[in-house]
Amino acid sequence: MTLSRSELEDNELEELVIPIWHKDLEGLRSHVLLRWSLTAGFILGALSLFSGVLSRTEDNLSALTIWIVDFDSAIAPYDSFEPFVGPMITEIIMDDFPSANQSPSMVQYTPHSFQNDSMAIRRAVYEQHVYAAVIINANATTTLQAAVTSGNDSYDPLGIAQVVYNSARDENTYFYYIIPALSQLQTTIVQKFGPRWIEVILSNKSLDNSLIPAQAINPAIGFTEIDLRPFSPAVATPSVSIGLIYLIIIAYFAFPFLMPIHNRLNNKRQGRSVKPSHLLLWRLMSNFVAYFVLSFFYSLVPLAFGIPFSNSRGFETNVVSNGNAYGKGSFVVYWMLNWVGMTALGLPSENMAMIMGAPWSALWLTFWVISNVCTGFYPLYLAPGFYKWGYIWPLHRSKFSRTGHVHDCITYDVVEASRTILFGTYSRIGVDFGVLFGWVGVSILLFPLAAAIPGWKAAASKCKV
Structure with a gap:
């Protein structure tokens, strides 16, 4: 029997189209299964951090x-x-x-x-x-x-x-x-x-x-x-808890927004490209400026919703509602805290995004948010001993000591610094800023290495081809 031209084309098309369970796609199916297994395991572990911090409360x-x-x-x-x-x-x-x-x-x-x-x-x-x-x-x-x-x-x-x-x-x-x-x-x-x-x-x-x-x-x-220092009004809650999650997320997404600009500078223009050292300096400075502006608008939100920023701190043994630690200068200090905090949270995210690449950088953001939330919003002395690593995380650092018969338990972190500014609680803001600057310094030192990794990956891929 002689087949028509259309029937021949249909047969050729059937040979090109294969079902998803075909043996030729076995490697692809294994690759997809491995990726989803790694993702599911990572998400399970990250979410367990949050529940675990409260498991021994x-x-x-x-x-x-x-x-x-x-x-x-x-x-x-x-x-x-x-x-x-x-x-x-x-x-x-x-x-x-x-x-x-x-x-x-x-x-x-x-x-x-x-x-x-x-x-x-x-x-x-x-x-x-x-x-x-x-x-x-x-x-x-x-x-x-x-x-x-x-x-x-x-x-x-x-x-x-x-x-x-x-x-x-x-x-x-x-x-x-x-x-x-x-x-x-x-x-x-x-x-x-x-x-x-x-x-x-x-x-x-x-x-x-x-x-x-x-x-x-x-x-x-x-x-x-x-x-002595009542917690009020209720609208202050985001500024010392859930709002700091947004601080992390905003800092993270500054990276993909700025990346197209960085790429344009990295492209050759008229046979010449920008010096690598100048490009690194540009990227760091643009991050600092971006965080400076973004933290300003972030800080405006509590101000717009009526949280006081110009009250007197008051005497420590008296009851003071909304006693701002720095009087009329409290908003500026709050803005600077958010700027340094956003930098301390954002630069590690940018480093990890360059090291891990897509889509794994999204998993880093998940881990970064959860690990900072569980160690920054909950007292670690009520958590299992496993969480002692949280003492050096950007949103939390604690110090335990004993002086005579008095047991000291003083917490230093972004949350506590915000409480000091907004409510006039006991101040350790010098240590707060010191911890954050430490994270910024380490991130800057690692930045050149992290920036070089995507280039190494691209060169390795070309060699394989």
Whole structure:
């Protein structure tokens, strides 16, 4: 049988078109499977970093310390009275809370540890030596006894003790762990103190019960809550947490936007090309300028949404809302922090993009974001020991030391520097900038090597052809 011309063409076309499962595509299928397997494994590992940092949080809550300091009848002019309120409150706390599992640690100190100065304890909370403190006032017993003996209707139970903390230091840790623990502590103390106090009143036959003000019986005692640096307003949240993810991403995408310009300079023009050293200098300087401009617009966002940048910092032992560390110059310092931070985060990304090439550079961005988020937004002393490498990451660096009986736990990072500027928290901004400049310096040293790798890869590919 003679085939027509169209049938011959169809047969030839069928010979050129093969199914996806054809043996000739076995190598391609293996290559695709390998790439997807590597990608899936990388994503699984990177995402595990984020979940892993929180996997031991409840077991490590004892790393969060709360000091208990009883000044009741310990200093003049109240030291001539036999204390009753302070010892009872301390006994309730130390009996009930140290045995509780998965809760902050209660550590008892004497007033002499602070030179009998309650303001020294507030400074310790402000300087981040401890997460919170319960201070029983020196006149606790005398004030309560005077209320029941003289019938003082102006007696305020909240004058018995203070609870001091600093929520702007780390709002998530405070709102999830510290403040609930303090609320439970206060409730337990008031519940257990009441029956004992009523027994004391009933045993004193000399008291005229009709003169005793109701608040001196129930609740009898209370706690004045002092948040030295409140975390507010809510719109400040992106500036000290999720917004820093955008800082990383913006820094990363500056590279592909600038690359076409770099390539034009690298092309030969009229038989000549730009000197390699000048091209490297151009690329670095253009990055610095790009980050300078981008960080400015990034810094404008919190300003546009009403976050203060011109308030006074205030005194460290007083309650100050939105106390800016540098007064009217706080916005400039915030901009400079974001500029250096973006450079410290962006240059390593550009180096890795040149070393890894497409599409693997996208995986680097995934790792870079997740690793900085899990070490920068969450306290590493609540994380497994594996995460100690996070102490040198751009968004986080911690230092642990012990001075006398005081356990210091001070965190240095971009997040903390932002909190210092926005809320007036304890400042280690010199160390913050020092860590970031260290990352910038190392990235600059590695930049020439990273820039040469794409050329080496291209030359190797030509040799194979």
